[in-house]
Amino acid sequence: MFFRKNWFILPLIILSFLLLSGCGSTEKATTSSTAPTQTDKPGLLQVHFINVGQADSILVIAPNGQCILVDGGNSADGAGVVSYLKSQGVKELSAVVATHPHEDHIGGLDTIIHSFPPKQVYMPNGTSTTKTFEDFITAVNASGAKKIRAKAGVNFDVPGLSGLFLAPNNDQYEDLNNYSAVLKITFGKVSFLLTGDAEDVSETEMLKSGQDLQATVLKVGHHGSTSSTTSGFLKAVSPKYSVISVGVDNDYGHPAQGTLSRLANAGVQVYRTDHDGTIVATSDGDTVKFTASSSSSTPKPVQPVPAVSTGSLVISTIDLSAEVVTIMNNSEKVVNLTGWKLVSEAGNQAFSFPSGTTLPAGETLKVVSGKNAKAETDVLVWTDSNIWNNDGDPGALYNAEGQLVSRK
Numbered sequence: 001m002f003f004r005k006n007w008f009i010l011p012l013i014i015l016s017f018l019l020l021s022g023c024g025s026t027e028k029a030t031t032s033s034t035a036p037t038q039t040d041k042p043g044l045l046q047v048h049f050i051n052v053g054q055a056d057s058i059l060v061i062a063p064n065g066q067c068i069l070v071d072g073g074n075s076a077d078g079a080g081v082v083s084y085l086k087s088q089g090v091k092e093l094s095a096v097v098a099t100h101p102h103e104d105h106i107g108g109l110d111t112i113i114h115s116f117p118p119k120q121v122y123m124p125n126g127t128s129t130t131k132t133f134e135d136f137i138t139a140v141n142a143s144g145a146k147k148i149r150a151k152a153g154v155n156f157d158v159p160g161l162s163g164l165f166l167a168p169n170n171d172q173y174e175d176l177n178n179y180s181a182v183l184k185i186t187f188g189k190v191s192f193l194l195t196g197d198a199e200d201v202s203e204t205e206m207l208k209s210g211q212d213l214q215a216t217v218l219k220v221g222h223h224g225s226t227s228s229t230t231s232g233f234l235k236a237v238s239p240k241y242s243v244i245s246v247g248v249d250n251d252y253g254h255p256a257q258g259t260l261s262r263l264a265n266a267g268v269q270v271y272r273t274d275h276d277g278t279i280v281a282t283s284d285g286d287t288v289k290f291t292a293s294s295s296s297s298t299p300k301p302v303q304p305v306p307a308v309s310t311g312s313l314v315i316s317t318i319d320l321s322a323e324v325v326t327i328m329n330n331s332e333k334v335v336n337l338t339g340w341k342l343v344s345e346a347g348n349q350a351f352s353f354p355s356g357t358t359l360p361a362g363e364t365l366k367v368v369s370g371k372n373a374k375a376e377t378d379v380l381v382w383t384d385s386n387i388w389n390n391d392g393d394p395g396a397l398y399n400a401e402g403q404l405v406s407r408k
Helices: 002-020 075-087 109-115 131-143 200-209 231-237 257-265
Strands: 045-049 058-061 067-070 095-097 120-123 146-149 162-167 182-187 190-194 217-219 241-244 269-272 278-283 288-294 297-301 313-319 324-329 341-344 349-352 364-369 379-383 395-398 404-407
Touching: 045 182, 067 075, 075 109, 095 109, 109 131, 162 200, 200 231, 231 257, 241 278, 257 269, 257 341, 257 395, 257 404, 313 395, 313 404
Parallel strands: 067 095, 095 120, 120 146, 190 217, 217 241, 241 269, 364 379
Antiparallel strands: 045 058, 045 278, 058 067, 162 182, 182 190, 278 288, 288 297, 313 324, 324 364, 341 349, 341 395, 395 404
């Protein structure tokens, strides 16, 4: 009888151990997602760009099941990120990367670290006097995690991933954004460049360092702000895809039209959390696929913002000193300009065409600004203030779907 009981109990013990080990779990969370869990995708790399509004939080699940979190959103996002991690079967975090001390990146990490004490925490030497930063440091110390300074040249020591920090390249910066720990993760032929809020100062340093910046997927810096994704940096990275973590109708005007134009002109496909919610990139080491997840539907392929629309409307001329932009319709059809935008890239200012505005085939339409601006037939007034920079100011025309139609 003794042996029969043991033989009955032993399988239960083994089953319990299997359910509790690794990254897999069937627990349901309050913030649900139908993205495939790690246990559904063995041998694949997953990078989850979690929708935390005007903030950043990225879950990386390595092919061997190791789980890493890069940033944790705002303070109010902590509980939601915890729920998301649980919904993805996360049981423990091998590492946490806190890119820099701003609240929209580390705010939720204290809550997350209490729920998932990591083995290692990577962070730059930038500090802050805020309560948010104090709470983060307190949580890290209480977790017992090994603290590793993130800086250029430091290897990301997580089994199953090839990772290297490319920034920061200096010890001191005036702006905390430039302390951002920039991490490049490589899996086979596919690589991800996660840039935090690194701005032009840091991007220039990375370019001068001679490091290999090329990546398949670029997490666009600083939510698509004008301060980041400079032309030289974008050329060096030469991504095929990009992801912008940004809040719907945010107060900062992110992403900037200039940034979107540079991405479009470089032929980069753009994914945005304000449009698509949480975005999951899955790679087998050769290719990468993107899906959007929501609580109301099964995972579906994300439709990226097309790089450039081959429409027949063009900006034919921009007279910077006279503040006159002429747009021509080269097609054989009337074009409805409702929802279209004309953008001054240097000043990041946008003119929205009035509802019902149309441009007949073969005709032109002018948009004027400045103190002499006057509405006439086929002439629209932007503002009585000067818009265009006389030293050089590219103009961009976007259709109602956000596609770049023309740039001059």
